[in-house]
């Protein structure tokens with residue numbers, strides 16, 4: 001599932017490619033891909049000839065603001081990702097024009113929704129597992145959408161002073177708390193493992209036992225890991241690809257996530273272990289990640 005660095009990369013790339021263009025029309029493989037009142041027909045009528053004004057994100061959600069009172073609200077969910085390129089419709093499916101990862105990488109093949117743009121290019125949602133969706137939302141209610149309104153702060157925007165204030169009264173296992181979008185938004189399985197590896201904290205540590213210096217380390221490494229991951233265009237360990245269909249690079253720099261059985265990169269004699277916390281896997285080094 002894409003996390004903050006993957007979604008941020010998508011948004012930065014989309015800003016360069018689609019802002020200022022206009023939508024011509026929309027296609028969907030089946031009505032369900034557009035969970036929209038009035039279905040694809042209504043969506044088509046509303047987006048037709050509308051200029052794309054802005055692309056932004058909140059947590060893992062992408063918002064494409066178009067002329068008029070509406071925005072497109074994109075849920076990528078587990079395997080969905082947006083692509084920008086050129087396709088032609090042949091024998092009942094969209095085929096990439098030209099070679100490269102858009103054509104060769106199976107993760108880019110499952111095109112569910114396609115927007116024709118006025119420059120001859122297309123914006124598509126590719127989604128193997130079909131949980132992703134694009135819905136229209138009125139600009140005025142975006143902040144009030146149930147997916148958004150109770151989210152915690154953005155980890156790359158919050159100050160240390162405000163980050164500290166999140167902890168008093170908070171209880172639970174550190175890994176679960178970091179992945180709780182109502183505590184802090186946009187951090188999932190990959191980046192929680194990596195942040196804790198750098199901070200030297202065990203994923204089962206209880207947040208109520210953290211000392212001031214632990215919280216300071218957590219903040220520092222949360223920002224460092226996420227900034228680096230954005231620089232590397234995210235992790236493509238799973239389904240995520242950049243909008244040009246290429247893999248991100250962060251998976252080549254991971255120290256904990258999916259490293260079970262490998263020696264710890266700190267060369268402290270530790271072997272990366274895995275345990276289940278609340279149905280999710282945590283990967284950590286039993287030597288330098290201490291339980292609190």
Ligand SMILES: [Zn+2]
Pocket residue numbers: 264265266267268270285286287288289
């Ligand atoms: Zn270690």
